[in-house]
Amino acid sequence: MGARDFERQLLSGADGGTRHEADVLVIGGGPAGAWAAVSAAARGARVLLADKGFCGTSGATAPSGTGLWHVPAEGTAREEAKASRFAMGGQLAEHAWMDRVLEQTWTNVETLKEWGYPFPVDDQGALRCTSLQGPEYMRLMRKRVKAAGARILDHSPVLELLVDEHGTVCGATGVNRQTGESWVARAGAVVIATGGCAFLSRALGCNVLTGDGQLMAAEVGAALSGMEFSNAYGLGPAFSSVTKSLFYNWATFYTADGVAIEGAGSSKGRGVIAQTLQAQPVYACLDRADAQIRAWMRTAQPNFFVSFDRQGIDPFTQHFPVTLRLEGTVRGTGGLHLVDDSCATTVAGLYAAGDAATRELICGGFTGGGSHNAAWALSSGFWAGAGAADFGRDARARSQRAA
Ligand SMILES: Cc1cc2nc3c(=O)[nH]c(=O)nc-3n(C[C@H](O)[C@H](O)[C@H](O)COP(=O)(O)OP(=O)(O)OC[C@H]3O[C@@H](n4cnc5c(N)ncnc54)[C@H](O)[C@@H]3O)c2cc1C
Structure with a gap:
């Protein structure tokens, strides 16, 4: 007009x-x-x-x-x-x-x-x-x-x-x-x-x-x-819309049979995760966070944990499926x-x-x-x-x- x-x-x-x-x-x-x-x-x-x-x-x-x-x-x-x-x-x-x-x-x-x-x-x-x-x-x-x-x-x-x-x-x-x-x-x-x-x-x-x-x-x-x-992708649990990637700095990534995926937790790990997801599901566990970091995570971003708590999953000890979402x-x-x-x-x-x-x-x-x-x-x-x-x-x- x-x-x-x-x-x-x-x-x-x-x-x-x-x-x-x-x-x-x-x-x-x-x-x-x-x-x-x-x-x-x-x-x-x-x-x-x-x-x-x-x-x-x-x-x-x-x-x-x-x-x-x-x-x-x-x-x-x-x-x-x-x-x-x-x-x-x-x-x-x-x-x-x-x-x-x-x-x-x-x-x-x-x-x-x-x-x-x-x-x-x-x-x-x-x-x-x-x-x-x-x-x-x-x-x-x-x-x-x-x-x-x-x-x-x-x-x-x-x-x-x-x-x-x-x-x-x-x-x-x-x-x-x-x-x-x-x-x-x-x-x-x-x-x-x-x-x-x-x-x-x-x-x-x-x-x-x-x-x-x-x-x-x-x-x-x-x-x-x-x-x-x-063309950035956010990382999050496959069952949730919460793509908060920061906490995955303390994650290990696994295949379905519990084998750690090499390189997935590195600074270039997003590419490794993407490639692995083409062929098979990828699981994460925040098992590299110590007690102090875990407490900080709960205070810093409580909503990160909502979907885990609802599903009864402990992300610090249990493996959960992750996915990548294109967030333009x-x-x-x-x-x-x-x-x-x-x-x-x-x-x-x-x-x-x-x-x-x-x-x-x-x-x-x-x-x-x-x-x-x-x-x-x-x-x-x-x-x-x-x-x-x-x-x-x-x-x-x-x-x-x-x-
Ligand atoms: C799950 C998730 C987690 C995130 N975590 C972080 C984080 O930890 N740290 C960080 O720095 N960033 C994070 N981000 C990014 C951060 O949320 C955004 O950078 C921030 O919200 C941008 O603010 P904004 O005001 O530009 O846009 P938004 O907060 O997205 O607001 C845009 C507004 O514009 C309105 N709008 C859109 N189109 C129109 C229209 N045609 N007419 C009128 N209104 C319109 C929408 O309704 C909306 O209210 C995250 C994003 C997501 C999705």
Whole structure:
């Protein structure tokens, strides 16, 4: 739809749809979208957030929770953290972006503490901030989005972006799935925070992740980047949608007759597992975790254990079948190309954050799963919201001058 069609639709309300006005429209209400809304509102923008599901329960983080790249600035910890993913990603990541994500993540975690997020406490009485439980995290983020003054449209998938006569993004159209009514939002700037594309993976929370944001953005001319790194597979029990790969660092992998599969537990083990799965089932057992690690796992990611507990399986002593699920741009790093620190895309007025944006900047060609994606969602969301707020305010001033 061109600018004139948009204006016509706005003015006439020909289809009886609802019309909204905002400085910033955020599309998607996962962590990236929620942080974008909070950050844009803090800069004085009128913010509208639309989610195709329900902001707070929809998307990959809300049901699953995430390990978080939360590393202290003291000592050499950050240098070591950066070096490890830099090497794994084929040295394609950028140190400046890794630095700013580590710093912004640290700052936003301090904010989460102030907001009362219930981080667990370790034996020494210190807060453990290296993972976020999805339900608690996203329930809190929904509250903060509302407290910031942003309006939320739930069950309202965005269908198409709108551009003005200069090709600048100026809003979007959508539909309310509960009423069937269409809607149009005019906005000074738009943040795409629709997550990645992995809806056929059957991984937790991915049913809504159909790549709409990348497609809508591409339709108005936005460039993508790192899509060749988007064929990552998540590892999980064959009977469960929980693809949390981190804990398999402490696993041994076996054939059905209990023989350990050579190389499957190494850093290149995913390929060995994939090859073995072509011919026969693969089983895992987290038998390399000692008592301390086991206790940490239960606190860090309690939802990892839910499906085991339901089936009466002890993953530390019993062998269980595993599978690999293609998680596209959720686990892989490709997405919308960013042109500057504000997470602007190649199209004026359009910003991107979270899994909708490329994570090559901090992961290179390696997966963003395990902790980086979560840090990226909250950092890039924060920057994209601020960038869109500034752009949207200028757009409003321009249109007021023109009027
Ligand atoms: C099982 C699992 C475990 C994971 N564990 C980790 C981990 O330990 N550490 C880590 O760093 N990462 C992990 N990840 C990845 C992490 O969950 C994602 O990187 C993170 O959720 C990205 O946040 P987001 O806000 O970009 O997207 P999401 O959280 O996926 O949210 C996207 C939102 O956009 C909405 N949406 C989509 N299309 C539209 C549309 N057309 N209109 C309106 N709204 C739309 C969706 O409804 C959804 O609410 C895991 C992923 C999975 C699946």
